[in-house]
Amino acid sequence: MARLLIAASGTGGHVFPALGVAEKLPDYEIQWLGTPNRLEQSLIGDRYPFHSISVEGFQTRSPLKKLQILLGLVNSVFAVKKIIKEEKIEVVFTTGGYIASPAILAAKLSGIPAILHEANYIPGKVTKLLSRFCNTVALGFEGTKKYLPNIPTIWVSTPVRSQFYTPQSLDLNIPDNVPLIVIIGGSQGAVSVNQLVRNCLPEWLKMGVYVVHLTGKNDPDADIFKHPQYISLPFYDNVAGLLQRADLAVSRAGAGTLTELAITKTPAILIPYPFAAEDHQSFNAKVFVEGEAAYCYQQKELTEQNLKDLVLDLIKNPEKLKRMSQKSSELAVIDSAEQLSKLIKDAV
Numbered sequence: 603m604a605r606l607l608i609a610a611s612g613t614g615g616h617v618f619p620a621l622g623v624a625e626k627l628p629d630y631e632i633q634w635l636g637t638p639n640r641l642e643q644s645l646i647g648d649r650y651p652f653h654s655i656s657v658e659g660f661q662t663r664s665p666l667k668k669l670q671i672l673l674g675l676v677n678s679v680f681a682v683k684k685i686i687k688e689e690k691i692e693v694v695f696t697t698g699g700y701i702a703s704p705a706i707l708a709a710k711l712s713g714i715p716a717i718l719h720e721a722n723y724i725p726g727k728v729t730k731l732l733s734r735f736c737n738t739v740a741l742g743f744e745g746t747k748k749y750l751p752n753i754p755t756i757w758v759s760t761p762v763r764s765q766f767y768t769p770q771s772l773d774l775n776i777p778d779n780v781p782l783i784v785i786i787g788g789s790q791g792a793v794s795v796n797q798l799v800r801n802c803l804p805e806w807l808k809m810g811v812y813v814v815h816l817t818g819k820n821d822p823d824a825d826i827f828k829h830p831q832y833i834s835l836p837f838y839d840n841v842a843g844l845l846q847r848a849d850l851a852v853s854r855a856g857a858g859t860l861t862e863l864a865i866t867k868t869p870a871i872l873i874p875y876p877f878a879a880e881d882h883q884s885f886n887a888k889v890f891v892e893g894e895a896a897y898c899y900q901q902k903e904l905t906e907q908n909l910k911d912l913v914l915d916l917i918k919n920p921e922k923l924k925r926m927s928q929k930s931s932e933l934a935v936i937d938s939a940e941q942l943s944k945l946i947k948d949a950v
């Protein structure tokens with residue numbers, strides 16, 4: 603059995619695509635590299651042996667702090683190199699972010715292949731800097747290639763968990779024949795979107811729609827609004843079932859969620875996270891707007907009235923939603939996880 607180290611950490615957008623790939627490699631002995639107290643620890647649970655290292659980004663102005671972070675990175679590289687040696691790892695797969703730096707550098711120093719998946723349209727800093735040390739960089743968006751000249755890239759879209767491919771039942775007590783709107787702010791929720799949505803709810807609910815609102819765990823007002831047609835959850839494991847049932851999503855534009863919207867053919871109103879690095883969520887969203895699968899509004903320009911009206915207009919026009927749904931499905935790549943698992947196998 604070949605031995606694979608997966609380095610994926612921090613947010614659902616990094617961990618879930620890696621899980622989607624892991625599910626396609628039942629004949630591999632997989633170990634996970636993550637950081638302490640982040641999402642991956644609870645998500646991975648005891649599914650895979652878990653190695654934890656500390657990593658930090660370089661976004662500080664203090665030269666002393668930068669030096670400390672650099673020393674920390676050097677330590678992490680050697681810690682991962684030790685794991686690779688002791689566990690006889692043959693290939694490293696990473697979905698980018700801070701954890702990818704020590705993973706890619708340690709793979710290079712150990713003489714084993716590294717495969718990197720970059721989910722966002724604008725590649726992150728680590729991808730730009732360290733792609734040259736990877737055997738292949740797999741891309742979530744076709745247009746990203748132009749940002750990585752001279753790097754062997756292949757467009758595979760972004761993998762999703764296997765439950766997105768089979769019908770999932772919902773345990774949320776929503777009648778069959780009512781329109782359902784899902785609000786999803788990425789894996790951590792989006793407090794400003796939550797606030798905007800709560801102000802729109804009374805009018806939407808009056809129309810008979812149901813709303814499932816995934817608020818994230820950090821919204822102090824998450825429990826304020828109560829209504830029999832409104833379900834608010836800090837985090838929900840069955841996003842697959844929810845999007846399969848939804849008529850419309852109001853969402854941030856993280857690459858993972860966008861891919862899931864396409865796979866489940868869900869029309870969407872996108873509100874990119876304004877502080878994402880290099881505004882990458884707006885670029886992700888643009889692909890869905892140009893594909894006529896979604897509307898996109900910048901948070902600063904979207905008023906309560908606009909959002910209220912747009913949702914009501916779409917809910918009253920099932921034909922419009924149906925067309926967006928069709929267009930959304932045209933953006934889906936259904937064998938992304940298989941393609942990535944094959945790249946990993948070929949590298950070994």
Ligand SMILES: CC(=O)N[C@H]1[C@@H](OP(=O)(O)OP(=O)(O)OC[C@H]2O[C@@H](n3ccc(=O)[nH]c3=O)[C@H](O)[C@@H]2O)O[C@H](CO)[C@@H](O)[C@@H]1O
Pocket residue numbers: 613614615616618721722786787788789790816836837838839840841855856857858859860862875878879882883886
């Ligand atoms: C603020 C920020 O920089 N976020 C980035 C982060 O986002 P983040 O992790 O928020 O983003 P994504 O939208 O890519 O993925 C969220 C994932 O969490 C899952 N989910 C969400 C809520 C819930 O209750 N249950 C659940 O399972 C979704 O189904 C999805 O699989 O990584 C993405 C992929 O690199 C980037 O595109 C995003 O820009």
